[in-house]
Structures are given as structure tokens and as C-alpha cells.
Amino acid sequence: xxxxxxxMVLIFFCLMPFSAMGQDxxxxxxxxxxxxxxxxxxxxxxxxxxxxxxxxxxxxxINDEKxxxxxxxxxxxxxxxxxxxxxxxxxxILGLKEIQAKLKDDLSExxxxxxxxxxxxxxxxxxxxxxLAQSLxxxxxxxxxxxxxxxxxxxxxxxxDDIEKMTDSLFEEIKASGQxxxxxxxxxxxxxxxxxxxxxxxxxxxxxxxxxxxxxxxxGFLIYSDQSRRFFALSRLPSSRMTARIDDYIQGKxxxxxxxxxxxxxxxxxxxxxxxxxxxxxxxxxxxxxxAIFGLALIILLERLFFxxxxxxxxxxxxxxxxxxxxxxxxxxxxxxxxxxKKCLIPKVLLxxxxxxxxxxxxxxxALQEAILGEIPGIERFxxxxxxxxxxxxxxxxxxxxxxxxxxxxxxxxxxxGDPRMMSGGISEALVTTMLGLSVAIPIMLxxxxxNRRVETQIGLMEEKSVAFVNMVFxxxxxxx
Numbered sequence: 001x002x003x004x005x006x007x008m009v010l011i012f013f014c015l016m017p018f019s020a021m022g023q024d025x026x027x028x029x030x031x032x033x034x035x036x037x038x039x040x041x042x043x044x045x046x047x048x049x050x051x052x053x054x055x056x057x058x059x060x061x062i063n064d065e066k067x068x069x070x071x072x073x074x075x076x077x078x079x080x081x082x083x084x085x086x087x088x089x090x091x092x093i094l095g096l097k098e099i100q101a102k103l104k105d106d107l108s109e110x111x112x113x114x115x116x117x118x119x120x121x122x123x124x125x126x127x128x129x130x131x132l133a134q135s136l137x138x139x140x141x142x143x144x145x146x147x148x149x150x151x152x153x154x155x156x157x158x159x160x161d162d163i164e165k166m167t168d169s170l171f172e173e174i175k176a177s178g179q180x181x182x183x184x185x186x187x188x189x190x191x192x193x194x195x196x197x198x199x200x201x202x203x204x205x206x207x208x209x210x211x212x213x214x215x216x217x218x219x220g221f222l223i224y225s226d227q228s229r230r231f232f233a234l235s236r237l238p239s240s241r242m243t244a245r246i247d248d249y250i251q252g253k254x255x256x257x258x259x260x261x262x263x264x265x266x267x268x269x270x271x272x273x274x275x276x277x278x279x280x281x282x283x284x285x286x287x288x289x290x291x292a293i294f295g296l297a298l299i300i301l302l303e304r305l306f307f308x309x310x311x312x313x314x315x316x317x318x319x320x321x322x323x324x325x326x327x328x329x330x331x332x333x334x335x336x337x338x339x340x341x342k343k344c345l346i347p348k349v350l351l352x353x354x355x356x357x358x359x360x361x362x363x364x365x366x367a368l369q370e371a372i373l374g375e376i377p378g379i380e381r382f383x384x385x386x387x388x389x390x391x392x393x394x395x396x397x398x399x400x401x402x403x404x405x406x407x408x409x410x411x412x413x414x415x416x417x418g419d420p421r422m423m424s425g426g427i428s429e430a431l432v433t434t435m436l437g438l439s440v441a442i443p444i445m446l447x448x449x450x451x452n453r454r455v456e457t458q459i460g461l462m463e464e465k466s467v468a469f470v471n472m473v474f475x476x477x478x479x480x481x
Contacts, residue, residue, distance in 0.1 A: 184198060187233055220238060238258070293393050313341060393438075393440040397441075
């Protein structure tokens with residue numbers, strides 16, 4: 001502080017004008033001295049104040065040092081405690097990590113088990129949905145499988161209520177699949193119109209409908225569509241015999257009813273099954289010669305049947321009557337009897353021998369043999385032609401088979417064998433012509449065989465009765481002598 005006072009005095013003197021210093025140096029000296037004393041007192045007071053302040057700060061520093069030392073000690077103790085706690089926490093963390101790892105393993109196992117169970121439930125739900133969709137009962141009970149959509153949804157987890165619903169639906173389906181019941185429901189009839197009909201369901205196998213329009217009653221089979229969940233009337237009605245059996249069952253008169261255990265497969269085959277007349281147009285151009293052969297053979301057969309029918313006679317009664325006239329030598333009656341039946345073969349032949357009754361046996365037999373030989377061409381007419389047609393028909397069928405296979409190989413050459421439907425035309429032509437050729441040849445061959453037997457029988461009968469007539473005539477002649 002003293003140095004500061006001196007510095008201020010020096011500054012004061014430097015600032016004073018030199019003229020004032022010369023005038024009153026003493027006053028200034030006193031003033032300066034007083035000022036110096038004031039400043040010294042002030043500096044002393046400031047020094048005391050500074051010392052007191054320094055002492056206070058020193059005490060504060062000492063107190064702060066003690067406080068800091070205590071705080072440091074406390075912090076060290078707390079740090080030690082914290083280290084202990086940290087160690088414990090680390091140990092707890094290690095334990096928790098082990099527990100976490102174990103829980104993760106358990107969670108993974110649980111997730112795997114849940115996924116397996118969920119997959120099993122959804123798989124069974126899908127199977128149940130397919131089962132219900134293919135069931136005939138779905139045409140009678142609408143929207144019975146909609147609850148399964150929530151179970152099949154991947155983002156939704158199933159519940160026990162869902163499993164109970166699945167179980168109930170499955171048992172209801174099992175129960176319904178063993179029932180025979182009548183229901184009123186809408187069907188699509190054979191004309192494509194929607195109509196209400198009485199439906200008889202035989203379990204999940206067969207559906208039968210009864211449509212009554214006025215006095216007309218239509219009974220037929222139903223085809224179930226799992227796409228639309230509806231019944232469609234089979235396009236072809238069952239046979240009258242089968243319809244009668246179904247009607248008897250519906251009326252309670254019979255316990256037997258036709259059942260399609262293939263769930264519509266056999267009925268669809270029945271719809272697509274073609275009869276002979278429907279298959280014939282698929283045989284190509286070769287079928288027309290085969291049909292012409294069949295028509296010609298049919299005409300020949302009818303002509304031969306008509307011929308033998310018009311030449312038919314009751315042989316034994318006729319011969320017995322003729323024998324009586326011959327025995328009485330009543331030749332006029334014999335001639336009248338033979339002429340009345342001369343359209344028949346045997347009377348016509350015997351009539352030619354009657355004029356030779358007075359001749360020798362040889363002449364009479366020759367006359368009869370000549371008459372028989374004259375009738376044989378008429379009896380055997382067209383029989384050989386029928387045999388020829390029976391031989392040609394299967395050959396024509398074989399020709400159609402060859403041409404059909406040639407067409408098939410042409411299709412394979414140009415289009416490959418990737419699409420079987422493109423080859424079906426040629427194969428169908430090949431098989432239909434063979435089938436038609438055999439179908440024509442077999443009855444023609446059978447007819448030819450029967451006609452041959454008939455011709456041989458007729459010729460043998462003519463020869464037998466001719467010999468019998470000669471014997472009757474010569475027996476009468478010998479007896480009269």
C-alpha cells in the first residue's frame with residue numbers, strides 16, 4: 001500500500017504546473033503530507049482489511065480443505081461402496097445374462113412348439129375346410145366353413161374357441177355323412193335354371209332330386225360343385241328301371257337305392273359315356289362303307305327271313321294227310337292238296353313227282369332230285385353274299401384303324417406329342433372303325449351261320465320227304481297188286 005501512495009504522489013507532482021510549484025511549495029508540501037497521512041491511514045486500513053480478509057479466506061480455505069478432505073474421504077468410501085455394488089451388479093448382470101440366455105432358449109423352444117402347434121392347427125383347419133367344401137352338406141348349409149378363414153390367417157393366433165368350433169364342425173360332418181335325409185333346396189336343373197326341388201342325400205355320396213311340375217315328375221341324380229357349393233342336375237336322366245327303383249325307395253316301397261360311392265365320379269362317367277350311335281360319327285369316312293355293308297346284310301337277312309317264312313309249312317300234318325290220300329290211291333285229292341300248298345318248297349317238289357307215279361322208282365326219284373336241285377339256288381340265294389360281307393366288315397374296320405393311325409402320326413409329325421387332345425381324333429377314328437367293323441361282322445357272321453343251317457335243314461327235309469313220298473307211292477302200288 002505504501003508503494004501505491006508514493007506512486008500517486010509522483011503522479012500528482014508530474015501533473016502540477018511548474019508555476020504553481022514555485023508559488024506555494026510549502027502549502028503543497030503540507031497538503032501532500034496530509035494527503036500522504038490520509039493515504040497512509042487509508043492504506044493501513046486497507047491493509048488491515050486485506051489481512052482480515054486474507055485471514056478470513058485462510059480460515060475459509062482451511063474449512064473448505066477440511067470439508068473437501070471429509071468429502072474426499074466420503075467419496076472414497078462411497079466409491080468403495082459403489083465398487084462393491086458395481087461388482088454385485090456385474091455379478092447380477094452375469095446371472096441375469098445366464099437367465100436371459102436360458103429364457104431365450106426356452107422362448108425359442110416355445111416359439112418352435114407354438115409354430116408346430118400352429119402349423120398343425122392350421123393344417124387341420126385347411127383339411128377341414130377342404131372336407132367341408134367337398135361335402136354335399138355344404139349345398140344344404142350355407143357358409144358353414146367361413147369361421148376357418150380367421151384360423152388360417154397368418155397374423156391371427158388361434159384360440160381354444162376356434163379349436164372347439166373345428167371339433168364341433170368335424171363331428172357334425174361325421175354325423176351328417178352317415179345320414180339319409182330329405183331337404184328342400186335350390187338346384188340348377190338340366191336347362192340351367194334355378195329351381196326349388198326335393199333333394200335326397202345319401203350321406204356324402206349321392207344326391208337325388210325330385211322335380212314336380214304339375215303332373216310331370218322328374219327324378220335324377222345331382223352333381224355337387226365344390227366351387228359354387230351348389231347342386232347341379234345331371235344332364236342325362238337315369239334309365240326308366242333305375243328311376244323306378246329310386247321312386248320305390250322314396251315312396252318307402254323298397255330298401256334298395258342306387259348309390260355312387262365315388263361321390264359323383266361314376267355319374268360323370270355315365271354322363272360322358274357314348275352309346276354306339278353316338279360313337280359312329282367319330283369313325284371318319286370309313287364308317288360309311290361299313291354301315292352300307294351292314295344295311296345290305298340286313299336287307300339280305302330280312303329277305304331270307306321273309307322267304308323262309310312264306311315257304312314254311314307244317315310238315316308232319318301235311319305228310320300225314322298226304323299219306324292217307326296216297327294209301328287210298330286218291331290221286332286227285334293228292335294233286336289238289338299239293339297244288340294248294342305249291343308255294344311251299346316240299347309240296348312244290350312233290351307235285352313234280354306225282355305225274356311219275358306210274359313210272360319206275362328211278363324215274364320218280366330222278367324227277368324229285370331234279371326238282372330239289374331246281375329249288376336249291378333259290379334257297380341258297382344271297383347266303384354266300386352274306387358270308388362275303390361278314391368277311392369284308394372287319395377288314396374295312398382294320399382299314400379305318402390304319403387310316404386313323406396314319407392321321408395320328410401326321411399330327412405327331414407336325415405338332416409333336418405334347419398335347420394328347422390333338423392326337424385323340426386319329427386314335428378315336430382308328431378305334432371306332434375297328435369297333436364298328438367287328439360290331440357289324442359278328443351279327444352278320446352269326447346270321448350267315450344260322451342261314452346256312454336253315455338251308456341245310458330245308459334241303460335235308462326236302463330230300464327226306466321226297467324219299468318218304470316215293471316209298472308211300474310204291475308201297476301203295478305194290479299193295480294194290
